[in-house]
Amino acid sequence: MIIGVAMALVMHQALRWRGIVRAGILVPWAIPTAVSAILWQWIFQADGVANAIIGSQVLWTTEGWQAKVAVMIADTWKTAPFIGLLVLAGLQIIPRDIYEAARVDGVGPVRQFWSITLPLSDRYSSSRCCSECWTRCGCSTCRSSSLETARNPLRH
Known part of the structure; x- marks a missing residue:
């Protein structure tokens, strides 16, 4: 990152x-x-x-x-x-x-x-960057969090 x-x-x-x-x-x-x-x-x-x-x-x-x-x-x-x-x-x-x-x-x-x-x-680009990093770490908690952020970027 x-x-x-x-x-x-x-x-x-x-x-x-x-x-x-x-x-x-x-x-x-x-x-x-x-x-x-x-x-x-x-x-x-x-x-x-x-x-x-x-x-x-x-x-x-x-x-x-x-x-x-x-x-x-x-x-x-x-x-x-x-x-x-x-x-x-x-x-x-x-x-x-x-x-x-x-x-x-x-x-x-x-x-x-x-x-x-x-x-x-921009809040969305920061959120997306974090989502990308979390997805790559491999843990299921991070994956579900990043999927939720991708689905609803304005809520995070």
């Missing part, structure tokens, strides 16, 4: 190449899951790219910590852009006047983030 928020903050900046940056960040989310799975299978093979980068022979698809790390990396690559897109939607509804007033009052960027950006982000 932290990576998704960071992606949203980058996409929200008024950069010269903003369209290209947004497209580049959203590509992993847009790639079909089957294609993504084949890509990660190739990366995590015994003679794959991951082992070439770290310079060691790790069996990523076996049991143990390495299999968990491989799944976490692939899942983060696939879902972080989606979280970023949801948070970006929340960021875009915050009026620029509030940030301008904070700058005039001498509020720094970190304080603006904690005092303005997070509290004023």
Whole structure:
């Protein structure tokens, strides 16, 4: 989720190449899951790219910590852009006047983030991000809570 928020903050900046940056960040989310799975299978093979980068022979698809790390990396690559897109939607509804007033009052960027950006982000995007995280944790209580939030987003 932290990576998704960071992606949203980058996409929200008024950069010269903003369209290209947004497209580049959203590509992993847009790639079909089957294609993504084949890509990660190739990366995590015994003679794959991951082992070439770290310079060691790790069996990523076996049991143990390495299999968990491989799944976490692939899942983060696939879902972080989606979280970023949801948070970006929340960021875009915050009026620029509030940030301008904070700058005039001498509020720094970190304080603006904690005092303005997070509290004023769209409630639905925050709710949806939490729902996404809860669904991924695997417990039945979280799943039922996230399903209820998805069915009735305005009640939460």
